[in-house]
Amino acid sequence: MATDQAEQLAAGRRQRRVLAVPEPLRPAVQSFCDFMIRSRERSRRAGTLPRTDATTEATLANLRDLALFLAGERGKRNWALTDVHDLEALLANSPKPRSVGWWCSDSSSASRGPGRASSWIPPAV
Template sequence: MPAVPSWWDAFTTHLLMHRHPFYAGDIVTHTARLILDTHTTDPRTLLDHALHSNPRLVRPLTDFFHAHHLHDAPKAVEETTAAARRERRIEAVPAPLRPAVRGFAQTLLAQRERAAALGLRPNQLKTIEIRLDTVRDLSLHATGRGHQTWASLTTSDLEAFLARNPARRASWLAGVRQFFAHAQRTGAVQHNPAAPLDAPQPRGFRTCFRSDGQRNP
């Protein structure tokens, strides 16, 4: 490194105390590479770059910087690592379809923040990831069928996607509906191909019992 960070020795000691030696060595190596690539030793800047280029560094760096008062802790380490997971899902979407998915993710986060500000129950970070999982998988399905824009997808395309896993139809459909509602509001599509779709619940045989425990005829 051209300039060794003032906190470097403390960082390596921290890792050896809290991580397996092999894992600690790997993190030290990748952190050194991150510093060389970014030409900075500033904790906040390093975390920002790690979030996009090497998400597995986010947790150990955050833990160390917070423990040594080198960086104000984020709202929660969970939120920082969740941001990295969301970014990986978005980056997995084929490039022509990616901007709409990134906008969708930002909208979900904005809705979460508004709900929290109003004292309502916000969406869980895991729920947002599930929605992005669905849209990522749909995007791969769509490009596999030759689509390069969201606007070219039809209800039949969506039905074919949902049919791939009937057990998850209701969950997938919830994500598909939410995404295309967003896409229509933002102009990414003119018509919502998810509107006619439904997820009928299976109706199993139910036995009713009277209050005396006997089965109704």
């Protein structure tokens, strides 16, 4: 449970992002949000660096955008139906290059050199 104002505000932002996901896809996003919060608490107890609220919220915003795209543009109502073509279409239709959470790396990790980026970077078109 959120104990101070900053935590309460972050919890509200997370909840708004989850509620913006179309209903058929929402339970999985809610479960993932809960998992991220539990992981952060576990990380704090272990004394390791936890994910920040901003990181968690950006990840949820990316999932929301993906879910809206899948439901609205692709007519998909189940995460299991998502494939690489859906992700490529979302990235191609993105109005600007940006870090897209767990499926795309930002420029700072790409600058680490070949083979050092922590996640996949889409090829230039």
